[in-house]
Amino acid sequence: xAGITQSPRHKVTETGTPVTLRCHQTENHRxxxxxxxxxxxxxxxxxxxYGVKDTDKGEVSDGYSVSRxxxxxxxxxxxxxxxxxxxxxxxxxxxxxxxFFGPGTRLTVL
Amino acid sequence: LAKTTQxxxxxxxxxxxxxxxxxxxxIATNDYITWYQQFPSQGPRFIIQGYKTKVTNExxxxxxxxxxxxxxxxxxxxxxxxxxxxxxLVVRYSGGGADGLTFGKGTHLIIQP
Numbered sequence: 001x002a003g004i005t006q007s008p009r010h011k012v013t014e015t016g017t018p019v020t021l022r023c024h025q026t027e028n029h030r031x032x033x034x035x036x037x038x039x040x041x042x043x044x045x046x047x048x049x050y051g052v053k054d055t056d057k058g059e060v061s062d063g064y065s066v067s068r069x070x071x072x073x074x075x076x077x078x079x080x081x082x083x084x085x086x087x088x089x090x091x092x093x094x095x096x097x098x099x100f101f102g103p104g105t106r107l108t109v110l
Numbered sequence: 111l112a113k114t115t116q117x118x119x120x121x122x123x124x125x126x127x128x129x130x131x132x133x134x135x136x137i138a139t140n141d142y143i144t145w146y147q148q149f150p151s152q153g154p155r156f157i158i159q160g161y162k163t164k165v166t167n168e169x170x171x172x173x174x175x176x177x178x179x180x181x182x183x184x185x186x187x188x189x190x191x192x193x194x195x196x197x198x199l200v201v202r203y204s205g206g207g208a209d210g211l212t213f214g215k216g217t218h219l220i221i222q223p
Binding site: 033035040041042043044045048058059090092094096097098099100101102103104 | 142144152201211212213214215216
C-alpha cells in the first residue's frame, strides 16, 4: 500500500470551530488531493496540489482551504465548521488517472 | 466534462464473469478512462485505466470500443470478496490541470454464494 496516513482518523467538533485535517505521504509524490464522501454523492474533489505551495480548487471547495508547505504534507482546513461539512474525508496521492487513497477521516460537526 | 453513467447496482454469483458498463457519451480526445473499487470504510483502490481498445492486468480487463463513448470493466470469476462499489472516471487533462475527478455514485456489485 502507498504510504499515506491521515490524522485524526475521527473527530467530533462543534459548529463554528476551526478544524485542520492532515495528510502525510512517504512516497514523495508531486500530486496530492482532498476528497469528501457523502451518502448519495460519491466522492467529490475539494482541492488538489501539484507541488509545494501550488494548489487548485476542485468541485466543492467553498468553506475549505488547503496548504502545502512541504512535499509530504497536505493540510485541509475548515475555517469555521458547519454541519454540512460532516463527512468522510479522503486524501489521495498520485497522477490524475491513477491515485492511491488514505484510510479516511470521519468528521462530525454538531 | 464527460459525464459518466453507470448502473446503480448489480448482482452476480461466485465464479461468474461480471461486466460493468459505463457510458461517457461526450468523452474528449484527451480523456482517459479509469476504474476504482471501494470497500466499506476504506478509500477507493485503483483497478485499471485505459484510452482505447483493451487493457488487461492481473485483476481485471477494460474494454473500450472505437468510439470511446462507453467502457466495460470485466471481472473474471468473481468471489465474495469482490462485493464492493466500482467507480468509473473520465479524467481530462487541460492546461496543466485535471477535470473530471468526480467519482459519482458508482455501481454497487453484490456477489452471492
